[in-house]
Amino acid sequence: MDARAAGAGTTPGAAQALALQFERLRAAQAAEPWPEWPVREQRLRRLLQLVRDHEPAIAAAIHQDFGNRPSIETEIIEVWPSLEEIKGALRHGRGWMKPRRAGVGKWFLPARARIVPQPLGVVGIIVPWNYPLNLAVTPLAAALAAGNRAMLKLSEFTPAYGELMQRLVGEAFGADEVVVVTGGADVAVQFSALPFDHLLFTGSTPVGRKVMAAAAPNLTPVTLELGGKSPGVVTPGYPMAHAVERLLMGKLVNAGQTCIAPDYVLVHRPELEAFVQAAQQQARRMYPSGLADTDYCSIVNERQYERLLAGVAEAQERGSLGVPLFTGEQRSDARHRMAPLLLVDPPADTRVMNEEIFGPVLPVVPYDSVEQAMRYVQERPRPLALYWFDRDRARTDLAMRALPAGGMTVNDTLLHAGQEGLPFGGVGASGMGHYHGRWGFDTFSKLKPVFLQSPVNALSLFLPPYRPLARRMLHWMKRL
Structure with a gap:
């Protein structure tokens, strides 16, 4: 966090500035409560152009904040998904806006009903440090497609990116359309307490509780995209090389700093050694230069680096075997780089x-039966993601039905989160609500039910004073 942003967050004037920015957005929305499609389309195109025109600068800023984030990794996990989300909203937004037909009960015919997607108003988006572009642009695209205005709070742990995006958004959008806020935890608290029409937070479960508590006095609806312990399960006999390749792809991209990364993996006990050997081989194929490989991301800051080291030290002191996946150097304290470890x-x-x-550490838990592995997952807090590796269709179908998770990918990792046609979100400890594609549009809309009464109707028969005919008809209606 830069000193300017930190100082701004600690003064009463900063809170007043936040309130003024919010009120400007709210007044503009009140003056245009239901923007027509050309207005929404134009805002989305400006967002698309912002990402396309400034991709190298954005990647460079994220690289600076992380110490090392390969530009191609930023393209794969941030730029491309962001562009796809915007383009999807541009393709389908006009259709999403249209009133949706709804049925009426047979006793109310010939009346009609509609569901009208209405913009909520001013949306707040709290963006984490791990995917600072994608987790800002994806919800923002949905909010703009739904006809809202938005305020974004960017993480203090990505200061170079935050300063850049604040400038770029300020150039692309009016202060009455989209506003970017930077600053520390104190600013985030003030931001969460604003009376937004909807607030979306992506981050840790403990902070999510605080955000929800701050929003509660205003009865602000919240979408919480949290994380948790997302398991991978490799069933007996599944091709080990493929399972390991996919698990390490999901675990080591962004050095494991991904909310849906495999957090631990359950492996059939007789195949444990095969898993360990395959993981070492795969990690060295992916990053042949080990910790020096420029395609391998750094840990974002010293705080996160020290947290990971402390967790590893505790587990090893308690008897867990640590298996390095790289040869040679295993850590660089000065550059907060950490080699992957089982x-x-x-x-x-x-x-x-x-x-x-939230890092390149993968616990491996042996199991003796698939039933035991399933119980292991069921007995723990509901994860954001579940990765099931299996060639048995019936057993896979059982896992889909029986195992709780915000989302699931079968025989791969991460990819359910990249599908425009699937909702993304957690359940229980891993979050509430969902977005992506039309699901995001609906999250940032009030799906307002509208009943259209017909000139010809029987309502007058059921008005006081109640006559015998009303009682006879009601008795008849209840029996049908």
Whole structure:
């Protein structure tokens, strides 16, 4: 966080400035409560142009904040998904806006009904540090497509990116359309307490609780995109090389700093050694230069780096076997770079088995039967994602029905989150609500039910004073 943003967040004037920015947006929305499609389309095109024109600068700023984030990784996990989300909204937004037909009960015919998607108003979006572009643009595109105005609070842990985006958004949008706010935790508290018409937060479960509490006095509806312990399950006999390749892809992109990264993996005990060997081989194929490989991302800051080291140390002190996946250097404290590590069979009460890891550390938990593995998942808080590797269709169908998760990918990782036609969101400890594609449009809309009465109707028969005919008809209606 830069000193200017930090100072702004600690003064009463900063809170007043936030309130003034919010009121400007609210007044503009009141003057145009239902923007027509050309207005929404034009805002989305400006957002698309912002990302396209400034992609190199955005990637460079994120690289600076992380210490090392490969530009191609930023293209894959941030730029491309952001552009796809905007283009999807441009393709379908006009259709999403249209009133939707709805049926009426047979006793109300020939009346009609409609569902009218109405903009909520001013939307707040709190953006985390791990995917600072994608997790800002994706909800913003949905909010703009739905006809809203928006305020974004960017993380203090990505200051170079935050300063850049604040300038770029200020150039692309009016202060009565979209506003970007920077600053520390104190600013985030003030931001969460604004009377938004909807607030979307992406981040950790503990902070999500605080955001929800801050929003509660205003009865602000919230969407919480949290994380948790997302498991991978490799069933007996599944091709180990493929399972490991897909699990390590999901785990090591962004050095594991991904809310839907596989957090731990359950492996059939007789195949444990094969999993470990395959993981070492795969990690060295992906990053042949080990910790020096420029395609391997750094940990974002010293705080997160020290947290990861402490979790590993505790697990190893408690008897878990640590298996390095790179040869050579395993850590660089000065550059907060950490080589990937397996922790084999860590005790259930260690930090790595109870807190979201958010780094390149993968606990491996052996199981003796698939039923035992399923119970293991069922007995723990509901995860944001579940990764099930299996060639048995019936068993996979059972896992889909029986195992709780915000989303699920079968025989791969992460990819359910990239589908425009699927809602993305958690459940229980991993969040509430969802977005992406039309699901995002609906989240940022009030799907207003409208009943259109017909000139010809029987309502007058049921008005006081109640006559015998009304009682006879009611008795008849109840029997049908």
